[in-house]
Amino acid sequence: MPEFQYAFHFDSSACSGCKTCQLACKDKNNLPMGSFWRRVYEVSGGGWRKDGEAWIPDIAAYNLSISCQHCREAPCIKGCPSGALAKRADGIVTLDKAKCLGCRYCEWTCPYGAPQFDPETGIVTKCDFCLDLIEIGERPACVTSCPMRALDFGELEELKIRLGGVGRVFPLPPESQTKPALLIKPHPSSARAEALAAATANREEVSR
Amino acid sequence: MNFREWPLVLFTLLFQTAAGAAATFWALAVLGRPGASGRLPAIVIFLPAVLSAALSLFHLGRPFRAPRSILNLGRSWLSREILFLLTFKAAAAAMVLDEPLGLQAGGILRPVAALSGLACIFMMSKIYTLPAVPDWNSWRTPASFFSSAFVLGGLTAGCVIGGLKAPVLILLAAAFIFNLVFAPRFGLAGRKATPLGFRPNPAWPAIFAVRLILFAAAILFWLTALILPEAASWLEWAALSAAVISETIGRLQFYDIPLGLSPRTA
Numbered sequence: 459m460p461e462f463q464y465a466f467h468f469d470s471s472a473c474s475g476c477k478t479c480q481l482a483c484k485d486k487n488n489l490p491m492g493s494f495w496r497r498v499y500e501v502s503g504g505g506w507r508k509d510g511e512a513w514i515p516d517i518a519a520y521n522l523s524i525s526c527q528h529c530r531e532a533p534c535i536k537g538c539p540s541g542a543l544a545k546r547a548d549g550i551v552t553l554d555k556a557k558c559l560g561c562r563y564c565e566w567t568c569p570y571g572a573p574q575f576d577p578e579t580g581i582v583t584k585c586d587f588c589l590d591l592i593e594i595g596e597r598p599a600c601v602t603s604c605p606m607r608a609l610d611f612g613e614l615e616e617l618k619i620r621l622g623g624v625g626r627v628f629p630l631p632p633e634s635q636t637k638p639a640l641l642i643k644p645h646p647s648s649a650r651a652e653a654l655a656a657a658t659a660n661r662e663e664v665s666r
Numbered sequence: 667m668n669f670r671e672w673p674l675v676l677f678t679l680l681f682q683t684a685a686g687a688a689a690t691f692w693a694l695a696v697l698g699r700p701g702a703s704g705r706l707p708a709i710v711i712f713l714p715a716v717l718s719a720a721l722s723l724f725h726l727g728r729p730f731r732a733p734r735s736i737l738n739l740g741r742s743w744l745s746r747e748i749l750f751l752l753t754f755k756a757a758a759a760a761m762v763l764d765e766p767l768g769l770q771a772g773g774i775l776r777p778v779a780a781l782s783g784l785a786c787i788f789m790m791s792k793i794y795t796l797p798a799v800p801d802w803n804s805w806r807t808p809a810s811f812f813s814s815a816f817v818l819g820g821l822t823a824g825c826v827i828g829g830l831k832a833p834v835l836i837l838l839a840a841a842f843i844f845n846l847v848f849a850p851r852f853g854l855a856g857r858k859a860t861p862l863g864f865r866p867n868p869a870w871p872a873i874f875a876v877r878l879i880l881f882a883a884a885i886l887f888w889l890t891a892l893i894l895p896e897a898a899s900w901l902e903w904a905a906l907s908a909a910v911i912s913e914t915i916g917r918l919q920f921y922d923i924p925l926g927l928s929p930r931t932a
Contacts, residue, residue: 538738539735539738539742539744541738558727558731559731559735560726561735561744562727567798580726582727
């Protein structure tokens with residue numbers, strides 16, 4: 459019997475890149491300037507390809523809405539020297555603000571850039587899956603706000619059965635690295651993204 | 667160049683200097699070299715160790731919570747590093763007090779300091795060998811940390827007690843070849859724009875060249891000290907100074923790397 463694990467499901471083929479999820483998260487959690495617990499990466503690449511006498515567009519362009527993946531093998535928990543990060547019985551990775559010393563090591567260990575340092579408070583902050591909302595039977599703010607219904611959440615195994623999806627899409631790190639609690643319905647062009655040398659187009663926006 | 671991590675640059679370099687010096691002095695004491703034991707070498711080990719620990723606090727958002735950093739010894743390399751750092755500092759402090767208090771414990775304290783210092787450098791390198799940071803996740807990280815320790819520690823020991831010209835020269839030459847050929851050239855060798863949006867700093871090759879020129883200057887100063895014994899003292903200190911600047915540039919480049927999905931802006 460697998461352990462209970464909350465997870466996000468993201469439909470990349472449906473995402474329009476409007477970033478409402480990003481803003482809803484920021485608004486709900488009252489995040490300071492520059493801090494985003496959820497970021498939308500605009501991945502694009504490719505160009506014109508000659509096909510006989512014709513030039514045709516050969517591109518990959520899609521969005522990825524990425525937050526903390528509440529990984530099953532979370533490197534942030536393993537690395538945290540003070541034990542401030544922990545995994546709950548429902549799989550959600552939480553941060554105890556009273557224990558964090560602001561060493562920022564979790565920022566280094568996380569391949570998704572999820573933990574983010576807040577210079578105002580001197581500690582790290584991260585997505586808590588909108589625990590307060592889940593506990594009263596509501597959905598995380600990012601899921602509720604998405605106008606394209608591209609985001610969903612639930613128990614990982616149940617989500618796999620209900621919606622399917624894969625654990626990794628270019629340019630996310632290999633799934634085996636942290637076993638993220640994330641399922642993605644890939645955009646059709648993502649299969650050729652690596653071959654087309656796609657890159658994050660909104661680099662400045664997602665940089666920290 | 668990204669100076670944001672200056673506390674870590676100074677912490678790692680000063681601690682590695684102290685640990686390298688402790689290992690060198692211990693080896694020399696075992697070989698019966700005059701001046702390798704006693705209060706002066708102990709102070710030379712203790713001061714950078716204490717200074718490094720103090721500077722590391724500037725990296726923390728909540729420095730008063732620093733004692734909490736050893737609470738995850740079972741899983742965190744960072745906790746283990748701090749434990750060995752504290753062991754090293756305690757041994758170095760005891761070495762300083764050994765003579766005044768008549769403890770006669772130098773024979774035990776020297777290996778404890780040297781071995782805990784080297785163990786701490788190993789733990790330190792484990793902290794950085796992270797799958798999430800491909801530029802750090804290789805043998806180059808521990809190799810460059812130990813290289814810095816033996817270069818700076820060896821040069822410091824050589825300047826303090828003298829008479830180590832040939833062995834330190836060999837050490838410097840080996841480290842130069844390592845830095846030139848195998849290169850912990852963080853930000854240089856094979857680094858390209860990544861799909862995550864990271865773009866290499868165009869100034870890095872020039873900065874790396876300056877680092878190598880300074881390292882070569884350190885070797886030249888040390889070699890000249892070997893040939894001209896009458897000018898040896900200032901030439902040795904000049905060699906140490908050039909090596910310190912070179913290693914500092916290298917460490918700044920080490921920390922100037924992209925992290926995870928969201929590369930830091932410089």
